[in-house]
Structures are given as structure tokens and as C-alpha cells.
Amino acid sequence: MIIVDDLKPTLGTYGDTLAITPNIDQLALSGVQFDRAYCNFAVCGPSRSSFLTGLRPETLGILDNVTPLQSVLGDRITLPHLFKQNGFETIGIGKTFHDKDPSHEDPKAWNAYYKFQTTPLGSTGEQRNVTSGEFPWCYWQAAEGTNLDQQDGQVAQKAIDVIKTEREKPFFLAVGLHKPHDPFVAPRKYFDMYPIDDIQVPVLPKDWDRAFKHSLPGWHEVFDKMSLQDKKELKRAYYACTTFMDALVGQIIDALKESGQYDNTLIVFFGDHGYHLGEHGWWNKVTVYEEGVNAPFIMAGNSVKNKGIKSNAMFEFIDIYPTLAELMNLKNVPDYLEGESFASVVANPELSFKEAVYGVTMRGDMIGRMVKTDHWRYIEWDEGRSGRELYNQIDDPQEYENLAKSDSYYEEVMSRLSDSIREH
Template sequence: MKRLLIPALLLAALSSRAEEQPPKKYNVLFIAVDDLNNDLGCYGNTFVKTPNIDRLARRSVKFDRAYTQFPLCSPSRSSLLTGHRPDVTGIYELQTHFRKNLPDVVTLPQLFKNNGFFAARIGKIYHYGVPGQIGTDGLDDPISWERVVNPKGRDKTEESLVKNLTPGRALGSALSWHAAEGTDEEQTDGLIATGAIQILEEKKNEPFFLAVGFFRPHTPYVAPKKYFDLYDVNRIPLAKEIPNDLDDVPDAALFTKPSHWGLGEPERREAQKGYYAAVSFMDAQVGRVLDALDRLKLADNTIVVLWSDHGYNLGQHGQWMKQSLFENSARVPLIVSVPGGVKGKSSGRTVELVDLYPTLAELCGLQAPKDLEGKSLVPLLKNPAAAWDKPAYTQVRRNQLFGRSVRTERWRYTEWDGGKAGAELYDHEKDPEEFTNLAAAPEQANRVKELAALLKKGYPLAKE
């Protein structure tokens, strides 16, 4: 009996010790892309070439209805990284740092840093003015990181070569492009990929939160010539337009005035080709980082998140860029890969960028701040079709006038200045391109009432 007892006791001790072992920590590779819309292969666009993001999607859950909280860089990023909506951060423009209003907030990367992860930023995560602040810290948050890297490539030094199709607008908000000489690695985004790979190599044996922020396709649309060569300007698929499209749209809803900033079809094709070239160039840099993750055998314990700060209009309703509440501006790509998790599936639930903070905290077993305003996406990462009744909220400000929007899986409802400057209702089941505003339709009165109440619920701090 004694011979049997000793091994049994030893086995029990080993089992107890194994139970005491903390779970292996996931790393996080947090990839931010500036001004990227859903014109990607994995989202059904067969024209734009994005093989590397498509590859990531095949080993991830792809969210088909993901939305920004504010279609402008700093308000969006401040919201995602603090876990608070714009009415709490107080950030509606590009100049104010969120810590002016929330001095003690614990940001997403700061939470990881505080819990023993090596937290590093390379490129644009918090707001930078583009292209003016490339190579600087921009509106960074130093307490969030242990290391920061601010590359500056030949796209910055060759700004004088950029062609501006809208010369009345500064480069950061102009339709402008440049097909560059030289290699990928000489461009800022190429340097960002190189720096990210170096950090992966250096920190492969310790837990890390690595935030990699690519600048493209933000204007000016700069990429090596080979990416421009991927696209025939005569085959660029321009946005569908219909006569009198804007007759039922409130004036406040329009950012681009006049439509297309007065550009004709040839110039619009030229601009869109530049945007797509920049998308494909950025995609190649994402591929370099993913290759390194695989080569270093980090994919099996690294969560990968790819997101954009907002969508981007390419001529829809005559609008360009962001700062509108139309679907193309409010909707974002969001792809989340969890080791050993669901792969190659899509979720049609309405989710928000503000949901990423609680999601990553839960996946990594970290105690998140209790006042976060998003909802963890972990149930959808386990079952992309799981029951989910949470709508998505997006807002914008024009001078002092607010537009606020709520998106369910079928409907988008928007009020401008609390409805005093107009309202919009679109049925995405029948009208995915938002050509028919149903807000004033008598048969939709009950729907408007229902969605107006849902909208109000989502903006408890709203002050018109």
C-alpha cells in the first residue's frame, strides 16, 4: 500500500502545482490603419488588392458591422484608447489632448504596461497631424508606453513632389497623391514595419503589447510606383450616383461642398487610384509584420487586432474622406485573431471601436476599469452569430452643431442638432447605399420614434 501511496501523493502535488500556474499570457499585436475604409478583398471588394489583410481575416473573426465613435482621427482614437465615448473624453477636434479632460484615465496600452507587459508604440496610435507631424510624437500619451518610435521616410522629405488636385486644401485634407521612386522600406510605413519586426524579434520571449500605427492610406496618397501600377485609372469603379440624390439629405450632413469639391470624373479617378495604391502599399507592410510573427513562432500566443480609426468616403453622395455620418465614413474594418479561436468567420452584429478595450482586457485576464463604456466582444469571438442587442453610435461636430447617429443591423437613424437641422433614416436591408431618406415618410413614423429613443439612450451627456 505504501508503494502506491507515494506516487499518488506525488501526482496530487504535481496536479495542485499545475493548477496554481497562471495561464500563459497572450501578447497583443495592435495594428491601426489611418483612414482605411472597407474597400478590402476580405470585405467583398474584388478590385482592391489586399492579400495580407485578407490572409489575416482567414485566421480571424471579421466584423462586418463595426463602427467608429467619431469619424475623425483624434476623437476616434481618444475614444478607443480610453474606453470612453467622445461626450466623456470631450475630444471633438484635432488639437486637444484627452488628458486635459481625463487626467487620471488608464488607457488601454497603459493597462497592459501596468500589468507587466512590454508596451511599445511605433507610428500613429494616438493622433498625429498627417503629413505635418510625421516623425514627431504628435498628440502621444507618454505614460502609455515604455518605448516609442517615430519613423520619418522619404514620403515626408519628398512632399514637394505631391500632386494636389484640390490646391485650396492643405495636404492633410486634400485629394493628393505621389507615385514614389525607391523601395517600400524607404517610406514611413515601410520603416514602421521594419521597426515593428525589430521589436518582435527583441521581445519575443516576454509578454508584449505592440501597437503598430500605419499612416497610409491617409492623404497624401503616397506609395512606391509599383502599387500605382496595380490599378488602371480607366477601370477605377467610381461610386454610384443617382439624380437628385441630395434633395432629401439635410445640408448639415454634407462635409464636401460642393459635391466632389468640384472635381470632374478624370480627377476623381486619379484620386481614387492614389487611395487604392496607398491601401495596397500599407497592406504589404502589414504582410511583412505578419510574416515576422509567423517566423518567430509568435502567432500561437499573440492576439492580432487590425482596425481603422474611421471609414472613408470615395465620392459616395458627392462626399470625400471622413466627417460624415454616411455608412462609408462611419463603418470601419475590424479584424480580431485569437490563438486557438474561431477562424475565417464573419459577424454581422453591430459593434464599436470602443468595445476593443474591454475585449482585450478580458482575453488577457486583466482587470479593466469599471467605467468603460464599451462591451466585450468575447462572446462574438467565440460565436460570431451569438445573440447581441447592442447598437452602434457615431457622432460628428460641425462648428458647434452636432450630428448623432445610431446603427442597428438593419437601420441607420441620424439627427442633426437634435433634429432641428434635419434627420435621416435609411433601411440598409433595402437601401444599403443610403439613397432614400425615410425620416419624413409617414409609414416610418413609429420606426423614427423608436430609433429616436434609442439614439437618446446612447447619448446621455448630449448637449445640443
């Protein structure tokens, strides 16, 4: 299981013509690529806690990056813990749960866990903060040194060592790669692959404005002040970090092949949520728009008989837990899981799955809830008391025209979608 922080579908296999991601593109050709995979909360901590417990963020009680998993987990069994209970040797490397502090993790889930830090050399190099220092984290750095001078490079190397070590038990290996998460740091050679003149940023519709002040987090004004050069440099850095990550994924896949374990290993690769790179004038996550909640998801190797197939089946990240449990024939799967297994889609990618997916986000103490169907995305702020948003996913896939501001023509549609949110 390779979990990538803040990765949107900026991958060649997803149709991005700028991205240089040959290894992930090849992985997609070796399995099934899911184009409509949706996280349930577009922030690291809530998303990871949710899909690793199989519970919706509101059910679990983690709606921010501050609440520790251990404060709400109780006797629930996380996904890696279930593998451990089924006789697997479980190993975590890098960021799997939201690991700022051990209380955000599940120590019972692992036989071993490893973390690493960037070297002093890897912390040097040309850098610039594109917000003039207003956001200390929002800088890029074309770092000195090699891949191994970066934290992620060491994570990948440890994964390779684990893969090449003979063991008596089957293993569940979770590899958490941090990039392209901010700050946007990667070895210089990956920046050199993206000439700044090749970078284009989204152009917003004329006279467009966000639906409500709280449609985006309040700190969007800082991004509004960025120059075109700032935006191009930020996007370039994100892509450089993505290509760096792709190189590490390639090394891990190569290790599986060289050790003779590629054919008997199920490979699950995905981003923990999406990311905005200028869409809606926003350069971060924490939204319930398509850019925020859609993330790449690829399954290859063992249990995946179809190769090079792109599935249009729509699913939620809470569905990952029951799906892997079914594919790997795990016993004693908890009966409280809120997701559903899409193992049938893995076997036959042409099948459809869910008719709707759901997500939530927070603005201070106010919650925003979203439902997406083939035709619509509907958002309620504070159960509609602080506004509603409705977007036609067919005619307006970029989600710039809020139809909820129209007359009562769409009231029946919104009422039906609102009922659906309350049922979930």
C-alpha cells in the same frame, strides 16, 4: 494591434474586387472577420481617443482633432496603460493616439515609443493635386524609392525588429500605419498595379441631393468641381496606398511567424474609421453614414479558435477595450468603461451582439448624433432642431432616400430611435 488610418473595407476579404490585399485576406482566413464594426466618431483624433479609453467621444470630451487627450484624460487608464499595469512591455510605433503633438498621447502608457519620417527620396516622384490646389493635402504621389523610404515602411521595419528581439516580459505592440490617409503617397510600383482604366467611381442617383446642407461638411463644393479623371486618380491613389499598407502588414505577420510567436500572439487589425470614395458625392470622412463609420476589423492568432469565419455581429469601437481586457485576462479593468466585451463572439462568431450602435459628428458648434440598427439608420442634427434623417438599411443600404422627409408614417420609428440616442 495594427491601427490603419482612414481605412474603409477596400479589401479583397470584404468583397472588394478591385483591391489587391493578399496579406490581409490571408489574415482574415486565419481568424475572425467582423463585417459590422463601427467607430463612434469618423475622425482620427476623436475615434482613437475614444476606443483607447473605452469612452464615448462626448463622455471623454474629444469631438475634434484639436482637443488634446491630456487635457481631458485625468486619472483614467488607457488601454495600453492597462496592459503596462498588468506586466506587459508596451511599445508604440507610428500613429496610435492622435499624435500631432505629445499632448495628444498618453506617455504613461508606453515603455517605448517610436516615430519616423519619409526620406528625401521618398518625398519625390510624379504627383498631382486633384483639387487644383484648393485642398493642399489632396494630392497623390507615385513616390521614388522603396518601402523603407516611406514613413510607414520604417514603422513596419521597426515593428519587425521589436518582434524579433527576445524579451523577458509579454509585450503589447501597437503599430500605427498612416496610409491610406491623405496625402495619397506610396511607392510607384503600387500605383502601377491599378491601371487608371480599371477605376470606376460611384454614380449618384438621378436628381439626388444631400438631405441637408450640413449632412456633409461644408467643403464638399470643392469635390463637386472635380472632373471624372480627378476622381479616378484619387480613388486609384487610395487603393495604391491600401496595397502598400497590405504589403507592410504582410511583413509584420511574417516576422511573427519567423520568430515563432505567431501562435501565442493575439493579432488585432482594424481601420480607425471609414471613408467615402465618392459615395454621397463625398471624398473624405467626418460623416455618420455607413461609409464614414464602418471600418474593417479582424482578429486572429491566440484566443481566436475559429479560422476563416465572418461574423455579422454588430459592435462599437468602445467595445474593443473591454474585449481585449477579457481575452488577455487583464486585472483591475476600470469600472467606468462604456463599452461591452464581445469576447463571447470571438469564441463563437455566429452569436449576435449589439442591437444598435451609435456615432456622433460635428458641424461647427452643431452636433449630429446617429443610431444604427439592423433595419434603420437615424440621424439627428442639433437634437432634431436642424433636421432628421432616416434610412432603411435593408431596402436602401446606400442611404440615398431620406424617409424622415416623408409624412408621419415613420414618426413612431424615429421617436423610438431618438429615445435610444438620448439613452446613450
